[in-house]
Amino acid sequence: MTTAPPDTEVGPLLREWRERRRISQLELALRADSSARHISFVETGRSRPSEDMVLRLAEALDVPVRERNALLVMAGYAPRYAQTPLDAPAMSALRESLDRLLTAYEPYPALVVDGVYGVVAANRGIALLLEGVAERLLVPPVNAMRLTLHPEGLAPRIVNLPEWRADLLAQMERQIALVRSPALRELYEEVAAYPVPERPADTDRTDVPEGPGGAGGSASADGRTGGERAAAFALPMRLEHGGRVLSFVSSIATFNTPMDVTVAELAIETFLPADRETAAYLHAHLPP
Known part of the structure; x- marks a missing residue:
C-alpha cells in the first residue's frame, strides 16, 4: 500500500x-x-x-x-478500514444474518439503515405501517427520515408528531456532531424544513380492535390504551393506522468493534409495541 x-x-x-x-x-x-x-x-x-x-x-x-x-x-498513512458494499459477495453472511434477525422479530416492525438513514432492509412489520405513504417515497433508495417526516409520508398519521419529530431531529444533530458528513447535514436541513401537518381534531382518539385472546380497548393522544398509560418509560411513537392508533417505542442497535466502514455505519432499529393492544393488532394483521 x-x-x-x-x-x-x-x-x-x-x-x-x-x-x-x-x-x-x-x-x-x-x-x-x-x-x-x-x-x-x-x-x-x-x-x-x-x-x-x-x-x-x-x-x-x-x-x-x-x-x-x-x-x-x-497523517500520511494508508486507510486501515475497508468500505465494502453491502451487496458484495463478502457481505453475504452479514446480509443473511440481518434478514433472519428482521424476520424473527415479526410481526413487530424492524429495519436496518445506513449512516444517512438509507433503508437497506426491512421486515413485513414495517410494510404494514406504510399504507398510504406516497409511492415516490417508496422508490429506492428509500430514506427512513424522509419517509417518517415528509408530509406525504408517515408524518400526517403520527399522532404525537411534534414530540417524535423533535426527538428524531435531535438524534440527527447528535450524529452530525460526531461525524463530518455533508450528506447527513443536507438530509437534516431537508427534513427539518418539512412543514408539520396539522391533525384533525377527530383523530385524537380512536378505537383499537380486539385481537387474539380478546384483547381490546382504546387509544388516545395522551398515551392511554385499554385504561392504562402506555410507554411511560420512553417516548412512544403513536401512529394512526386504519382508523386506530398503534403505539411503539424504538430501540437502536449497532455492531460492536466493527472493522469495516459499511458495517460500522449500519443501525438496526426495532419497534416494540408499547401496549398489549398494539401487539395483538400486529399479530392479527401482519401481511402475507
Whole structure:
C-alpha cells in the first residue's frame, strides 16, 4: 500500500475530536498510554504521530471508523478500514444474518439503515405501517427520515408528531456532531424544513380492535390504551393506522468493534409495541 504525504491538519483535527469529547490532554494521554507533552506536540503539528499512535488516539476518543481513515490519511498513512458494499459477495453472511434477525422479530416492525438513514432492509412489520405513504417515497433508495417526516409520508398519521419529530431531529444533530458528513447535514436541513401537518381534531382518539385472546380497548393522544398509560418509560411513537392508533417505542442497535466502514455505519432499529393492544393488532394483521 502506498501512503499519502503527511498533512499538518491531522493535529488540529485530533484536537477538535478531543474537545468534542471534553477531555484534557492529560486525560487523553493516560487513555492512549502517552504523555500530555506528546499530545500537545501532535495537536500543534510539532510532532508527527506514528500510525499506531493515530489509531490509539482515535480509539481513546471513540472516533467513528470512517473518520479514523481520514485521520490516518491526514497523517500520511494508508486507510486501515475497508468500505465494502453491502451487496458484495463478502457481505453475504452479514446480509443473511440481518434478514433472519428482521424476520424473527415479526410481526413487530424492524429495519436496518445506513449512516444517512438509507433503508437497506426491512421486515413485513414495517410494510404494514406504510399504507398510504406516497409511492415516490417508496422508490429506492428509500430514506427512513424522509419517509417518517415528509408530509406525504408517515408524518400526517403520527399522532404525537411534534414530540417524535423533535426527538428524531435531535438524534440527527447528535450524529452530525460526531461525524463530518455533508450528506447527513443536507438530509437534516431537508427534513427539518418539512412543514408539520396539522391533525384533525377527530383523530385524537380512536378505537383499537380486539385481537387474539380478546384483547381490546382504546387509544388516545395522551398515551392511554385499554385504561392504562402506555410507554411511560420512553417516548412512544403513536401512529394512526386504519382508523386506530398503534403505539411503539424504538430501540437502536449497532455492531460492536466493527472493522469495516459499511458495517460500522449500519443501525438496526426495532419497534416494540408499547401496549398489549398494539401487539395483538400486529399479530392479527401482519401481511402475507
